[in-house]
Amino acid sequence: MYxxxxxxxxxxxxRIILFVWSQNVHNL
Incomplete structure (x- = not known):
């Protein structure tokens, strides 16, 4: 279970890290 x-x-x-990272890459 754990x-x-x-x-x-x-x-x-x-998934969150990948999403944020892709957003940052797009911003750069």
Missing amino acids: KYLDNCVLHRII
């Missing part, structure tokens, strides 16, 4: 939750959170964080 591992599944961890993967879910990790996935969400990675």
Whole structure:
């Protein structure tokens, strides 16, 4: 259960980071 939750959170964080990073790249 904890591992599944961890993967879910990790996935969400990675998606957010990628989204923000792509936004920053576009801004630059």
